[in-house]
Amino acid sequence: MISLLIKNFDLSKTFEKVVEKMYGWGESIILKLPNFILAIIVFTIFWYAAKYVSTFIKNVVLKKVSQESIKVILGRTSSIIITLIGFFTALAILDLDQVLTSVLAGAGVVGLAVGLALQGTLHNTFSGFILSFLPNIQIGDWIVSNGHEGQVTDINLRNVTIKEADNNLVAIPNSKIIDAPFKNYSATKRSRITITCGVGYESNLEDVKKITIQAIAGIFKQKPQEEIEFFYTAFGDSSINYMIRFWTDATGKREILEAQSNGIMAIKTAYNSHAINIPFPIRTLDFGKNKFQSETITIQKA
Known part of the structure; x- marks a missing residue:
């Protein structure tokens, strides 16, 4: 009976302590509620301010910077910095200075561990900064x-x-x-285009060279210190091969392909007008060299 009374007393005492602790927490929450709301408001302001500052830096401060990658990286970096400032300001409003100090104190150790674990990622990050400022x-x-x-x-x-x-x-x-x-x-506005082709062995090579250069010059105007270059390169199996090089405005692969296509069409049109042959491999089968003999087999009956 006595032991039962002692157990009931201990349970009631424990319950009172729990209620007292919860009451203390509730009181602290009520007292801290204005700071908590203020911290949320401050962090939200910094969050939206980071977006507007990033846009302002890209469109106004760096307006005269022609390299778009620099604008993007500096805009994102400024946004991250302002967001972090807002986060630490919110912690200070919540009187979490000790937590903030602990975070900063452990940042060195954590940063070292993270740096060793994420060497590849950090390499990509620094490379991204380098690429952003490279012209x-x-x-x-x-x-x-x-x-x-x-x-x-x-x-x-x-x-x-x-x-x-x-x-x-x-x-x-x-x-x-x-x-x-x-x-x-x-990286450059002008590119050199190369076209390779071949003409028949019966062709007058001087005329072929002249006609081909004229065909290209008719559609691709060369600037000073630029010229159309024509070189015979090899005696092929069925043609005498050459390559012609010329300059044109091209800043992408599409423009290069278009220039090659237009050049090929111009050369083919010129060759048709002057009866210049562009040969292709032909296989000739000569059965006259193969003499087939037929033999008559006689079967004698016994």
Whole structure:
């Protein structure tokens, strides 16, 4: 009986402590509620301010900067910084200074561990900053890199996104582009186009050269210090092969293909007018060299 009374007393005492603790929490929540609401409001203001500041930096502060990738990276960086300032300000309003101090104190150790674990990601991040400030690659350029070819649509802190000719997107890590060669068709406004062809052995090579150069010059105007180059390259199996090179405005693969197509059509039209033959391989079967003999077999009956 006595032990039962002792147990009931302990349970009632424990319940009183729980109620007292919950009452204290409720009182603290009520007292902290204005600060909590204020912290949410402040963080929300900083959140929207980050977006407007990012847009302001890209469209106003960096208006005269022609390189779009610089605008994008600096805009995103400013947005992240302002958002972090708002987060730490909200913690200070909630009187979580000790938590903030602990976070900053542990940032060094955590940063070291994260840095070792995410070496590849950090490499891509720093490479993204480098690419953003490089004039050799910009948004809208047509590049070839790591076996992929297309137009640059985005440069961020992780990868470069290109849209290939089939309209599919390919994300290439920044470190891959930094560490490997890449070709940028848009880096120069003028490109040299090469067309290869062949003419029959019966052709007058001087006339072929003159007519071909005239056909190209008629549709592609060469600027000063530019010229149309014509070279015979080889005696082929059925033709004498040559290549012709000329300059035209081209900042992407599409313009290069169009120039090659127009050049081929102009050459074919000129050859038709002057009866110049463009031969193709022909296989001749001569059965006259094969003498078939028929033998008569006589079967004698016993």
